Amino acid sequence: MDPRALRRFRKNKGALAGLVLVLTVTTLGVAGPWLAPHDPNRQFRDTLVLADGLPAGPGSVPGHLLGGDPLGRDELSRLMYGARVSMTVAYAATALAVLIGVLVGLVSGYLGGLVDGALMRFVDVVLSMPFLLLAIAMQRVWSAPGLWVLCLVLGVLSWTTLARVTRAKTLEARNHDYVAAARALGYPHRRVLLRHVLPNVAGPIIAIATIMVAQMILAESALSFLGLGVRPPTASWGSMLSEAGGLVLGMPRLVVYPSIFIAAAVFGFNLFGEGLRDALDPKE
């Protein structure tokens, strides 16, 4: 990274806070299953379900820091496993979207002409697909969808912005002398694109991809909230929210915990992404 960009980034307190949040939730996603004190699907009927059938509150039972969920499962462990689901889906779907978007954008911007026209019309078509609706419908097609179906659906439906931005940046880069020089040296298109154009359009792509991770976290938990994403008993922040929805009056904490995790993750990626954008592409 350009040292000036790095300096700009380091001076941005918000972006640094975002980075800390991003690292925290990512670590939680990777290491959550090892950090979690219990099996997220094990029901502690003797200790976490009280005599009146309600789950034990936070701190009241030793070894269960945040208490139990309505089915007597350890809340903290479920939150940590939920981080793995959210992070897996968010990163994988974003990676897929970046792969498609950058490829389409590079080819479109570099080759121009008919190819460009056709690809951009294709982008228009994908853009007019109703995102949530299609995601729901595709979830319905696979009656017991795995995580990978979810990633596939989200990735395939959200690469269009990246394609447009990459194309615009490629058009800009194409006219620079270093690209002309590389071409004059007789390098094949692939090498010119990957070695000379791509590094120079990478900045905005990285920033957009970071913010996209936040949107993917939102999309995954939205689908799981609607009961159309990750299926029970797998823990996900969205499905935990929907399970707690009916109990919001009696046990608001069951809504508050997953909400905090979702908000913190999304907030972190948004802040970090904005910081990256400001650092890599200074307007002022």
Added chain:
Amino acid sequence: MIGFIARRTGWALFATLCVIVVVFALMFVAGDPAATTLGPHASREAIHDFQVREGLDQPILAQLASYLGVGRCVRKNAKGYTRPDGSRGFCGLLEGDFGVSYSAREPVANVIARRVPRTLVLSGMAMLFELLIGVTAGIIAAFRRHTWTDTGIMFGTFVGISLPTYVTGPLALMFFAFLLGWFPVGGYGVGAWEHIRHALLPALILAVTGAATYARVMRSDLIDTLRDDHVRTARAKGLGPMAVLFRHGVRNALLPTVTLIGLSLPFLVGGAIITEKIFAWPGLGLLTLEAINNLDAPMVMAVVVMFAIMVQIGNLLADVAVAMLDPRVRG
């Protein structure tokens, strides 16, 4: 210019057609609507009758052609939904016929016509809140730039963008409706005034993200505008800071916001699925969710078609507006 509009309209129609084909195919592979609609205890004959009546025993291409209205109608005539002469001619979209809902057993168009006004009440109020809150916050932030007010508002918009409705919704329901009793606990109410009263809280929740977005756009555009020469001239003329801000700054900076409003039009009609679910608001969003869960293909298709057309109209208007301002785009 006319050639440009014609070309873009052609592409918009093509894109809409693509969306229809994709979703139609998806609904086709999603499962057997007969079994879902009639329930687990339906007899084999009943299921067969259903499939014949709705043309589900026909090949998918015949069904698609029938749905679009470019091929013979595969739906058996049921009383009330036939053409006046009782013939089995065309019966699809081109005839303005959205079909008959499997689960509601009445024309899709009627069901949608009932739901659209409800969704418009909710989304319309949400948009009002978005603009009122968002634009005001954006103006204040730009005017008080580099102060704690500005930092606070910008932090607030970040929180707003990061909080989805399924987080804010249940919490607001608990706090403002259950505990404080300021708002009804959900539903739709009876009578116009009750509708509005019931829509207040869901509309506010729905407006959070939009308001945050408008505030950010408004702030950055207003800051840019306030650097322009005509603003400096106005200041030099001796106009007061408020007059400069509103007459010369806000008026010009509102343009991108107006474009954003145009692009958000489709979501005004179709985009409130989650909020409607949380607050049990019986609009199009809830209808869509039910239709998908029931595999009610005609209903799902109708919503998708409406959404796709709205998106295309929005994009078309935006493109035409840009082309009018910038001749290079027409190409």
